[in-house]
């Protein structure tokens with residue numbers, strides 16, 4: 001397959017029929033999209049349709065579909081061109097523009113350029129902009145149940161999360177959860193399993209978690225709090241200074257590729273694994289429902305398939321970037337890479353189960369999603385044990 005820098009097939013490749021998954025993916029998309037499509041009900045598309053129909057005998061639908069162009073604005077939760085997280089949405093915009101022959105152009109604004117990092121959800125929901133890119137666990141406190149779609153401590157990894165979202169009913173539940181907010185979500189990027197984080201204190205037992213002041217957001221932060229630590233939430237840009245000055249004892253961020261870019265190895269000595277708190281977080285591309293409805297079906301298909309492409313492409317970028325960055329960190333005499341002790345992982349996993357189950361108990365939407373999530377996880381653990389896990393453990 002011929003790829004452009006964005007990782008998407010070129011228009012030529014699509015024209016030659018080399019983008020074979022297109023047809024099957026379209027069929028899958030039809031199956032997955034449980035929402036009823038209402039073509040030509042949006043403002044612009046409706047106007048185009050009426051215009052095309054003005055001429056007697058005109059082929060309204062075909063004419064409107066192939067001619068209508070759209071210019072959208074995307075806001076994001078990431079610094080501009082930030083490796084992995086931020087580049088993904090730029091790649092998505094390029095991908096959609098190329099595949100649509102320029103009929104859907106998306107201008108991307110980084111965090112703070114139009115709206116702050118954590119206001120992406122509200123801006124797209126209100127229709128201030130058509131779309132945005134971020135992470136569903138940032139909506140904690142507003143839509144608590146959304147956290148299941150990014151990452152759950154000791155939850156699902158990249159492969160499993162995709163299995164649940166695309167084929168196990170997860171994406172339908174996600175769309176149902178976001179419908180009252182006038183939003184259509186798409187999985188769009190995954191970092192893979194993260195690292196446990198950078199520590200200026202050794203973690204040899206559960207007692208070492210007591211009093212630990214750590215930057216760790218979401219449910220992972222609540223788990224640390226119950227273990228006796230003090231979780232704090234900081235935007236990425238403030239992590240290095242806080243760790244370097246001792247304002248915090250530890251931080252999790254993403255993994256070697258992004259952590260090295262922030263210079264976290266110059267602010268802490270111990271680099272612990274695995275990233276129990278985020279075993280394979282999925283990022284989201286959200287589209288305002290009215291904007292989505294205004295697109296003709298071919299552009300809707302292009303958006304859907306491009307999000308799937310970026311979901312894979314970003315993970316590939318992390319796989320490649322992490323291996324290079326980790327090699328550098330392993331050769332750094334000032335860095336000590338350590339595995340969390342088993343009893344610490346067991347302890348944190350017990351607390352994580354409590355935290356997730358309590359969320360499900362107090363929120364009916366979370367209960368419904370958790371039931372589906374937990375059922376998949378229960379079946380996936382033995383399946384992974386004799387497949388991916390068994391293979392990786394035998395490899396030398």
Ligand code: CA
Pocket residue numbers: 194252253254278
């Ligand atoms: Ca993280």
